[in-house]
Every structure is written in C-alpha cells, then in structure tokens.
Amino acid sequence: MAQSNDNEKRSPRFDRTERRIHVNPAYHTSLSTAVAVSMQVLVSHPLDTLKVRLQTTTNHSDVGALRLFANFCRSEGPGFMFRGLSFPLMTVSVGTIGGIATYTRTLSHLKPGSDVKKLDQFSYLDNFVAGWVYGCTRAVVITPVELVKSRLQVQRNGGPQLYSGPVDCMRKVGRALGLRGLYQGFISMLAREAISGAIFFPVGRYVTRQLKDHTRVPEIWATMIAGGIAGVASSSVVYPLDTVKNCIQVVKDDAPTQHRQMIYWFQKLYREGGMRGLCPAFAPAMLRIFMGCGTFYSAFFFLLKYLADHEEVVQGSEEVRPWANIEAQKSPRLSVGEAAQRLVQSSEEAALQ
Template sequence: MSENRANAKKESQGGYIGFVAGMFSGVAKNLVGHPFDTIKVRLQTSENRFKGPLDCVYKTARLEGIRGFYKGCTPPLIGWVVMDAVMLGSLTNYRQCLMETVYSGQEELPLVGHCLAGVGAGWTVSFVAAPIEQIKARLQVQYDPKSRLYSGPINCLSKIVGSSGIRGLYSGLFSTMVFRTNFLFWWGSYEIFTTQLRQHTHLSDVAVNFWSGGLSATVFWVFAYPADVVKQVVMTDSPTSPRHATWAAAVAHVYRTRGWRGFFRGFVPSILRSFPANAAALAAFEFVNTALR
C-alpha cells in the first residue's frame, strides 16, 4: 500500500518537476548561447550590412564592444527560463499523457510518441515564446544610437503594445509555431542519440544527456533554420506598417531579395551556438529532473 502511495506521489510530482528543471535549463542556455544568437539574428535580418559571420563579429565588437553581443539579453534571460520551463515541462506531461493513453500497453514510449510530444511542446511554448522573441529580436538589430527605437525591453514592450495592442506582440505567433513544429526532429533525434549512447558506450548519464542534447539540437537547426529566418524577418518588421502582410509574403520576400541562400544566412553562428548552448541546457534539465525525482 505504501509503495502504491509513493508511486502515485511520484507521478503527481512529474508535472511540476519538469517545469522546475526547465528553469535551470533556460539559465544555462542563455549564459552560453546569447552572443551567438545576436550574430545569427543580425545576419538573418540585415540586407547588406555584413559580409558574413566574422565580419558581423568584428563590426559588432569594434563599434559596440562586448555589450553589443549581449543586446536584448534581458528578455531571454527571463524568457528562456520561462520558455524552457514551459517547453520541457509540457514535453514531460505530453510524454506521460501519451504513455497513459495511446501507448498504455507498451513498456516505453516509442520514437513516434517522442516526436508527437515534441511537436505538442513546440506549439505550446510558442504562445510564450512569440512575444519574448519579438522583443529580443528588435533589440538585437539596433546597431547605433541614431537608429535606436527602443531604450530597453520594457520600452520596446510598451511601444509595441501602444501602437498595435497585444495583437502586435503576437504578430509572429504563426511563424513561431511553424518554426517549432520542427521540434519533432529535435526530440525524435534526442531519443535516438540517448538510446544509442546508453547501449553502446559507458558514458555517465550526465555525459549522455550532454552529447544527446548537443547533437539533437544540431539536427533540429539543420531542418528548422529556414523557418527561423522567416520568423526573424516577420518579428523585426514594422509593427505599425508591416511590409509583409502574411507569413507567405515574408517567405516570398526572402526568396525575392536574397535567393534560396537567404534562407540559410547566419547558419554558421547558429550551428556553432546550438551544440554548446543546448548541450548545457539539456544536461542541466536532466540532472535537475533526476535529482528532484
């Protein structure tokens, strides 16, 4: 009887533990990845300002100093904590829900179940991510005091809501959901890497989570990157008189002005960022998740 009670308690704790572990994941990701993210967003949204990633790094450092790489850092510092808590917490609950309903007769959740849970988590976190990422992106593309529209995240939030209402904060929601549909590749490949590393290596659990997290994030970005470019174009558009009325119009604009290569502009810093940032984040998530359980 006491064993059943303990198991029930563990199951009831599963939901909030996933959210708490996700908070630690968000902190780790922001500390490691934000400078790479700034370079990525600048390359994605500028037309002819930079020749490539190294030129962007050089000009940012020369004109703005180290602080330039951390512009827009406050929204993700808070936002990624919230976003990863929602993403990884909902992922945990979607997995549990699928296991208890669709796959109740199986001992473990199959690969397709992990993919479905990943898509569900991606769509869920989009409602949190869309306004946070929009504020971050708008701050990241402020290059000098003359062109600066916002003094900080609160000012940016106030101006967007003042000119376009709450709807303005969610102007990039659809593009965010399209981008995060690719979570099926992330969490599907994460399950594959985790299983293979545990079966064929003698790595510790933390090391397995680190390598699986980094490798699966790389797989995700290979598939998701074009959608991320379109998302950034939508989010940095004018909130009052946007050039792109729809997501499809933004896709057409990128292709018309940059060609197919435009969908991969900024890909190098994104890939360089994806492994260390997400490896650290998922190692932190799994460590805290295991410790709390």
C-alpha cells in the same frame, strides 16, 4: 553480543519516525526546466545576437559572418552580443516550463500508467507527438519574448535608440499595433517550434541510447552530446522559418501589411540570395544551437534525476537515536506522553540491571 542485545531492548528515547516529504513531480520538472533554460540562455545568447543581426542585415549574403562580426565589434564593442539578455533570461523559462509540462502530460496520455521519468519506455513516435505538442505550447508563450528580444538585439550603439528596454519596447509595440503586434511572426514561430520539437525529442532519445549502449561516454556527456546533435538536426530543418520570423518581428510598426507576411519574406530572401539568403549565418547559428541545446538537455535530465533521487527529505537526526534500528525507524511516531512513559520504563530497567 550481550551489549548489542541490551541496546536493542533499550527504548529509543528520542525515536522519531523519519517523516518523508513527497514532492510533486511537477515541481521537479519546473525547477529543472527553469535552471536548464537559464543556463541555455546564458551560453547561447551572444551567438544568438550575432545570428539575428546577420539574418536581418541587408545584403548579408555578400558579406561573411566573421567580417560582419568584426564590424559590429569595431563599431559597438563586444557588449553588443549581450543586448536583450535580461528579458529572455527572466521569461523564456516560463514558456519552456509550460512546454515541458505539456510534453510530459502528453506522454502520460499516450501510455497511461507509465512513469514519465523513465523516458526509455516511450517509443520514438510518442516522443515525436509529445515534442510537437511541446513546440505548439512554447510558441504561444514565447512569441512576444522573441519579438522584444529581436528588436533589442538589432539596435545599434551610436544609432537611434528606439527602445530603452524590454518594457519600453512592449509598451510602444502595444500602443502602435495592440496585442496583435506582440504576436507578429506567430505563424512562422508556431511552425518553427512545432517542427523542431517533433524532431528534437526523438532524435535526442535515439542518440542518447546509442551513446549509452555502444560507447563508454559518461552519462552527463552523452546527454549533452545528444542534446547538441538533436538541436542541430531540428534547427537546421526549420532555419529558413527562423530567418523569416526574425525579419517579420523587426519590421517597423508603420510598414505595409505585406511586410508581416511569411510568403513575402520567403520570396524576397530567396530572390535576393537563394537558399543562402534564407539561411544566413548558418555555421555560427548551428554552433550556438549545439552549445545551447546540449547544455539544456544535459542540465534538465541531470537535475530531474537528482531531484527524483532526493525526493524524500528525512526529518530527524541519527545522532539523537544511535541505537534505533530499522524497525524502530518504521514504528509509528510517539506522542509526548508515550515518549515520557518509555523514558521512565527504560530508566527503571537500567536501575534493575
């Protein structure tokens, strides 16, 4: 006990207050979104390529998805599924970061003074409105990305290679149609993103809450399942819009103006194949959505929580101040002169003892 009291009296020779660096929550959100979106793109892009090929292939309603997939693999090799991967991998996160930023900002405006990290305090209506704003923001940013990705995905190996890469595609489209050409299919893209965002977030919160309250599923798996279910629920509603959007974006630059209109493709696809014509490759698309959205949802919230828990970065080492107690850690940081003076005092006290 005496030894313990002596230790408490000893001056903390290198006692430095733990400086804590408070990171702006926006950085947490941006970093979490970028990592989560990159993981989502890597997981879902192969099936997305297959989906776009099937959506833009003529007479797709007469041929099964597995047969077309086998034909593509036979003629081009399995590598066709990774066409156009680099461009969305580098750019989609920008649109999603902007969308998530407006999503959290909208939530804070709907309920002033609330902590957007604690999503349980927001109602399903709040998530619906914020999700709608998220979708609108994301559509503005990623429409050119989707156009370039779709055009690269439909290029066949061994066939005419109109574009050598993403930059070449943007340059040729811009030269032929101007900036407006990069936003072909924007109306259908805006409708798709706004509606799916308004459905995705409230459904995701509802499923997450139900899994946490009524099952013993670990939280990371609960968020992954919830994200997958929410993605399927939202994407199945807007799937015809997605098909129309892809058909508009891969139209040749010299095609008639009506071929860039939503109503033209709705009528054409429905006339040729009914709802099946508007929803080709539905099963592989939903599998891709479940995998991609589940990965994004779980990775985003896991990283956001992890970064929030480690927001305060401690500077200093416990090894150089083994006797420093809690009160000492909270004391003001000493200057060099004060530290030297205390060191001398502690030496004198030790000599007297």
